[in-house]
Structures are given as structure tokens and as C-alpha cells.
Amino acid sequence: MSIGQTPADQAAQFDSYADSYAEAVNQSIGFLGVKVDYFTRVKVDYMIDLLDTHFGGSDRVAMLDVGCGVGQSHPLYAPRLGSLTGTDVSAPCLDRAAARNPGVAYQAYDGTRLPWDDNRFDAVMTTCVMHHVPPAQWPQFAAELARVVRPGGLVTVFEHNPFNPLTRRAVNTCPFDDDAVLLSQRRTRALLRDAGLVNVQSRAILSIPPVGPVSRRVDLALGHLSLGAQYIAHGTVA
Numbered sequence: 001m002s003i004g005q006t007p008a009d010q011a012a013q014f015d016s017y018a019d020s021y022a023e024a025v026n027q028s029i030g031f032l033g034v035k036v037d038y039f040t041r042v043k044v045d046y047m048i049d050l051l052d053t054h055f056g057g058s059d060r061v062a063m064l065d066v067g068c069g070v071g072q073s074h075p076l077y078a079p080r081l082g083s084l085t086g087t088d089v090s091a092p093c094l095d096r097a098a099a100r101n102p103g104v105a106y107q108a109y110d111g112t113r114l115p116w117d118d119n120r121f122d123a124v125m126t127t128c129v130m131h132h133v134p135p136a137q138w139p140q141f142a143a144e145l146a147r148v149v150r151p152g153g154l155v156t157v158f159e160h161n162p163f164n165p166l167t168r169r170a171v172n173t174c175p176f177d178d179d180a181v182l183l184s185q186r187r188t189r190a191l192l193r194d195a196g197l198v199n200v201q202s203r204a205i206l207s208i209p210p211v212g213p214v215s216r217r218v219d220l221a222l223g224h225l226s227l228g229a230q231y232i233a234h235g236t237v238a
């Protein structure tokens with residue numbers, strides 16, 4: 001982690017993976033015997049369940065995905081949401097995302113202030129992004145997520161679990177995770193609360209290997225333990 005890293009530095013790091021993001025992740029998690037698509041699908045299912053519970057359905061929800069990268073998850077999200085907008089500090093990643101997801105709106109931002117007015121979206125999510133944001137910028141990053149969501153809306157963070165040894169191994173071998181500073185669930189919850197969110201909660205996910213409805217029920221049941229490879233944290237805008 002370089003002190004004084006700028007959003008431009010963060011962007012440059014991912015620019016060169018615009019055409020090879022999935023392959024790079026697959027290489028670093030190869031020892032698990034699963035591919036990035038599996039992790040993506042599990043998180044999408046958790047997110048859609050959360051939207052269903054919170055809004056009584058996902059199909060009218062206007063969602064912003066901050067740090068969307070190459071839009072890896074967007075083919076799964078777009079048909080299930082009212083609208084989907086993606087933003088990132090890496091323009092080449094956004095170009096790639098736009099080419100593969102014609103129904104999604106993409107807009108670049110400078111890593112400091114999201115280019116939308118207050119209360120613009122029903123929900124915002126950010127997936128495996130905060131560990132690339134320099135820790136000194138975490139409070140501002142969380143505040144920006146909260147700012148663009150309307151009262152009653154939802155802010156959701158997916159992150160790596162720093163206490164899972166397999167996650168640490170994957171992060172240590174992933175070429176674009178050189179700068180990664182992993183956040184605990186507790187830290188992320190505190191950041192969301194400090195951003196003014198209420199009803200802040202988190203749970204571990206991906207506590208067991210793939211897949212199917214039975215293993216998903218087991219994964220849900222294990223969520224209160226901190227075993228999972230990743231976690232979901234969320235809060236409501238007051």
C-alpha cells in the first residue's frame with residue numbers, strides 16, 4: 001500500500017486488466033477449484049434477496065454499482081433491476097463493461113466525488129472495491145455511497161474476509177491486489193454507521209464450497225460465524 005496513492009494510481013492499476021480481469025482472478029483462486037463466475041453468482045443472489053426483502057422486489061430498484069470494473073456481474077443483475085448504472089475510476093474497464101452490457105449506463109468518476117446529485121438512487125453497492133481504496137479515504141468513500149442514495153434506500157458493501165486464510169492466500173497471489181488493505185466486518189460496519197446509515201448489519205458469505213439450494217441454506221446458517229471467504233455489509237439511509 002503506497003502512502004499518498006491517488007485515484008489516478010488506483011485507476012492505472014486496473015486499466016491494464018480491462019481485457020484480462022476474469023483470467024487474472026481465476027489464476028489467483030485456481031487452488032479453490034472454482035472460478036470467479038461462481039463467486040459472482042453467489043453475491044448476486046445475496047444482493048437480489050436483500051433487495052427483495054428491503055424493497056419488496058428488485059425489479060423497480062434503481063441501483064448504482066461503484067467500482068463496477070468490467071461489469072462482470074452486470075449480465076446477471078441487469079434483467080432483475082429497474083435500472084443499473086456503473087461507475088469506476090478506470091476508463092478502459094468501463095469501456096469493456098459498456099461493450100458487454102448495452103442495457104447498463106456507465107459513467108466515469110474521479111474516485112473522490114460521485115458525479116450524481118444527492119438521493120439519486122434507491123440502492124448502491126460496491127463489490128471488492130474498498131480494499132483498493134486507501135484507508136484514509138474510506139470515510140469519504142462511505143459518505144459518498146450514502147449521499148447518492150435516497151432516504152430509506154440501501155447501501156451494500158461486499159468485501160473479502162481478512163480472517164479467512166484461503167482469502168488471504170488468493171489476495172496474496174492476485175496481481176492487482178498488491179495495494180489491498182482488507183477491512184474486517186466490524187470496521188466496515190463502523191464506516192457505514194459513521195456515514196449516517198442506520199440498521200447496519202453484516203454476515204459472512206461463501207462459508208462453504210459450491211453450490212445448489214441446500215448448500216446455500218447452509219451458507220446462510222453459517223453467516224453469523226466469521227468463516228466465510230467474503231462478507232456482505234449493509235445499512236439503510238436515514
Ligand SMILES: C[S@@+](CC[C@H](N)C(=O)[O-])C[C@H]1O[C@@H](n2cnc3c(N)ncnc32)[C@H](O)[C@@H]1O
Nearest residue numbers: 010014067068069072088089090111127129132
Ligand atoms: C477487484 S475489482 C472489482 C470489480 C467489480 N466490482 C467486481 O466485483 O467484479 C476493483 C475495482 O475497483 C475499482 N476502484 C479502485 N479504486 C476505486 C475508487 N476509489 N472508486 C471506485 N472504484 C475504484 C478498480 O478500478 C476496479 O475496477
